[in-house]
Amino acid sequence: MEILVTGGAGYIGSHTCVELLNSGYDVIVVDNFSNSKPESLRRVEEITGKHLKFYESDILDKAILEKIFSENNIEAVIHFAGFKAVGESIKTPILYYHNNITGTLILCTEMKKHNVKRLVFSSSATVYGMPKSVPISEYFPLSATNPYGRTKLMIETILQDMYSSDKEWSIAILRYFNPIGAHQSGRIGEDPNGIPNNLMPFITQVAVGKRDKLNIFGGNYATHDGTGVRDYIHVVDLAKGHLSALEKIMKTSGIEPYNLGTGVGYSVLDLVKNFEKATNKKIPYVITAPRLGDIAKCYANPIKAKTILKWSAQKNIQDMCIDAWRFQVNNPNGY
Ligand code: NAD
Ligand code: UD1
Numbered sequence: 001m002e003i004l005v006t007g008g009a010g011y012i013g014s015h016t017c018v019e020l021l022n023s024g025y026d027v028i029v030v031d032n033f034s035n036s037k038p039e040s041l042r043r044v045e046e047i048t049g050k051h052l053k054f055y056e057s058d059i060l061d062k063a064i065l066e067k068i069f070s071e072n073n074i075e076a077v078i079h080f081a082g083f084k085a086v087g088e089s090i091k092t093p094i095l096y097y098h099n100n101i102t103g104t105l106i107l108c109t110e111m112k113k114h115n116v117k118r119l120v121f122s123s124s125a126t127v128y129g130m131p132k133s134v135p136i137s138e139y140f141p142l143s144a145t146n147p148y149g150r151t152k153l154m155i156e157t158i159l160q161d162m163y164s165s166d167k168e169w170s171i172a173i174l175r176y177f178n179p180i181g182a183h184q185s186g187r188i189g190e191d192p193n194g195i196p197n198n199l200m201p202f203i204t205q206v207a208v209g210k211r212d213k214l215n216i217f218g219g220n221y222a223t224h225d226g227t228g229v230r231d232y233i234h235v236v237d238l239a240k241g242h243l244s245a246l247e248k249i250m251k252t253s254g255i256e257p258y259n260l261g262t263g264v265g266y267s268v269l270d271l272v273k274n275f276e277k278a279t280n281k282k283i284p285y286v287i288t289a290p291r292l293g294d295i296a297k298c299y300a301n302p303i304k305a306k307t308i309l310k311w312s313a314q315k316n317i318q319d320m321c322i323d324a325w326r327f328q329v330n331n332p333n334g335y
Pocket of ligand 2: 086087177179198199200217228230294298
């Protein structure tokens with residue numbers, strides 16, 4: 001079965017390609033390498049010993065998508081391609097709206113034209129805005145606090161409207177919590193450009209000596225130790241969640257959101273301690289002012305994915321730390 005993976009060279013996409021190939025799917029990737037490198041796909045092939053088909057293209061290019069759908073017998077699409085940096089989205093909102101929303105509109109137009117109506121979409125826990133309580137369930141009110149979050153929210157609405165107009169669509173909206181870690185091989189992982197915005201890549205860069213210390217954003221939150229609490233999920237578990245969602249959408253029509261998280265919250269200090277224990281590396285840190293827009297606690301109620309998709313996260317925080325560290329050590333300068 002042929003699956004088109006947009007953004008398949010990226011962090012989550014590359015791990016998902018490994019799981020798809022290992023499960024016997026034929027994988028076609030479209031990526032413009034705006035935030036990734038061809039090397040990640042070469043390593044996906046190395047890890048799996050299988051070949052994937054690849055188009056170096058932008059999903060904003062309608063003609064290329066037309067060609068991809070005409071040349072292949074695609075049965076479903078997993079749509080990762082998009083920009084994801086919150087701070088950057090505040091500075092360049094038009095770029096974010098165009099890439100994420102127009103990109104999705106063009107993709108869905110081509111899908112419909114070629115009668116491919118099965119879609120797994122990468123959304124984010126960011127669509128819950130400032131949740132009133134935790135754990136967060138799928139029926140919680142949705143809102144967004146920055147342009148990136150609004151692109152995810154708007155795309156979810158667009159997909160909902162698309163389904164209302166044509167009930168043949170089958171769509172899984174996956175709301176990821178905080179993916180970290182890397183493939184156990186140490187060959188693929190997260191390779192951020194410049195100074196990492198997210199916590200785990202910052203920690204691994206401190207551990208490897210690329211940065212002096214970690215700045216912990218806020219020590220006065222209403223959490224067990226004052227630092228922000230998140231639901232960290234191993235990227236391989238997350239990738240497997242896509243296969244479960246794919247199996248589900250192949251059997252039914254409809255549109256459903258699913259939280260992909262572990263259901264367990266760890267604070268920044270918890271993660272630092274777990275990382276130190278897993279790697280025997282000391283992480284110097286200072287507590288600084290909170291980051292604008294951050295919330296105290298964010299973790300999932302993952303019951304819906306467990307019940308309906310028959311999926312739940314298997315790896316623990318130590319696995320996440322060990323695997324993130326292995327990738328960092330093996331690839332000190334990224335790909
Ligand atoms: P990533 O940046 O590593 O991967 C995205 C990939 O899409 C990159 O390879 C990039 O080159 C490609 N891309 C971007 N725009 C494109 C375009 N117009 N045409 C073709 N390719 C394009 O990001 P990721 O962490 O793997 O995230 C994947 C998806 O999951 C994104 O949509 C992101 O918003 C979402 N998400 C990520 C996280 C996270 O913490 N990583 C959390 C929630 C949601
Ligand atoms: C961020 C994004 C969110 C996105 C999510 C997953 C922001 C404001 N939010 O969420 O939209 O869906 O990533 O990609 O960017 N922290 C530090 N020091 C650091 C980095 C982070 O203390 O150098 C803290 C944060 O304050 C937070 C926790 O670590 O409490 C996790 O941060 P991060 O990895 O950036 O993820 P989120 O803030 O949850």
